Amino acid sequence: ALTFIGWYVFSGDLRTAALNSIAVLIITCPCALGLAVPAVHAVAAGKLFEKGIFARSGDALERLAKIDHVVFDKTGTLTKGQFTLLNPEQYDPIILGLAGALSASSTHPLSQALKPYALPNTLSHIDERPGEGLRAVFKGETLKLGSAAFIGANPTHHENSTVWFKYGDRSALQFHFQDQLRDDAIATITQLQAMNISQEMLTGDNPKTAETISKAIGLKHWKANVTPKQKMKSRAQPKPQRI
Secondary structure, eight states: OHHHHHHHHHHOOHHHHHHHHHHHHHHHHHHHHHHHHHHHHHHHHHHHHHTTOOOOSTTHHHHHTTOOEEEEEIIIIIBOOOOEESOGGGSOHHHHHHHHHHHTTOOOHHHHHHGGGOOSOOOEEEEEETTTEEEEEETTEEEEEEOHHHHTOOOOOOSSEEEEEEETTSOOEEEEEEOOBOTTHHHHHHHHHHTTOEEEEEOSSOHHHHHHHHHHHTOOOEEOSOOHHHHHHOOOSSOOOOO
């Protein structure tokens, strides 16, 4: 507007004023958009990250408006992921210590809860299989820590998260852990429901644990015994918009 007015006052020619003002628009608008869009994306991505949301792609903000289904992981997302071993006094200190020593080789949240009980023993041939468990050798005997299938035990359902431990030929032992809901979990589910956005939860825990958590936060749909690979490949119906 200033360019048009200035040139019109200076030249008195409407055509010259129009051409110069149009030239300013042609030159400045694309540059302004080219600078503004990345800046807006950077600021918005930063605000999302502050709230614990990581945008994986540049067009996530545009696609976010079209999302009608949300898939939650359980541990560390709907729950705090800070497990506590229930009734540690009921276990043999040696067995508990070996389980803790084996768990020290893993960053899994359940392993973190066993680490404080670790004995200062040297384990060899430590092998971790994602989604299954840990294996090591202690004094010529095999130690296993993980799922019932990995250990070779008959699966049982419990309202709390569980992990199995086997020492040599001894009977398999089950550890029970307690986790807590995140403070904003229920409010988040309630708000999404108010926006007519459906939700479901995926977890590697047993069906009883998944059902207990789902009921506590008001989720209707969940899947249990889901491995990390299955979570990555999961395709909900309707198909989720990945951001």
